[in-house]
Ligand code: BG6
């Protein structure tokens with residue numbers, strides 16, 4: 001029986017990938033490191049420090065931990081500046097309707113994102129009150145693809161993990177959901193997310209009935 005739906009944020013509720021990209025791109029340009037949209041795909045669902053490491057891999061110089069912290073902070077300040085432009089219009093179509101339908105049916109909802117900016121983002125999107133819990137990405141020791149963030153989200157809802165379903169747009173996130181013992185809905189295609197149990201092109205295609213059905217089918 002489905003009791004909780006756990007949502008990734010970037011790429012599932014809204015499309016902030018473009019803003020993350022802009023902020024990283026400015027930093028990479030300053031450092032003279034090659035970085036483009038194609039490489040940015042690798043950063044989806046990846047936490048801030050690991051993303052920075054992936055970018056610095058393409059530099060010929062080494063960076064100290066202090067330098068890396070400074071660079072990560074600089075990117076985040078720029079990203080937060082860009083977030084001030086975010087409005088409810090940036091919600092992916094159908095998200096608000098889905099969250100309301102789930103609430104009406106007594107199914108609890110949480111955000112399970114690697115982003116430490118998740119509370120700010122859902123506030124700016126005007127859906128903060130429609131989520132019952134936001135897992136704290138800053139308090140997670142093991143990032144996606146580890147199960148921790150999804151398990152923490154279920155715990156925060158007070159719902160057993162085996163009664164939850166997860167929704168993701170990144171392969172690392174799909175692995176994370178599976179390691180938590182939950183079925184994974186992929187926002188994408190079997191080509192982009194080969195391990196997801198079901199695929200939709202956007203959250204607007206989801207309904208409580210469909211999610212319940214998929215929960216039942218999961219071994
Ligand atoms: C994920 C994004 O949701 O959050 C990544 O897909 C991002 O691109 C990560 O790096 C961490 O976000 P933040 O806001 O904590 O830097």
Ligand code: MG
Nearest residue numbers: 008010011169
């Ligand atoms: Mg995502």
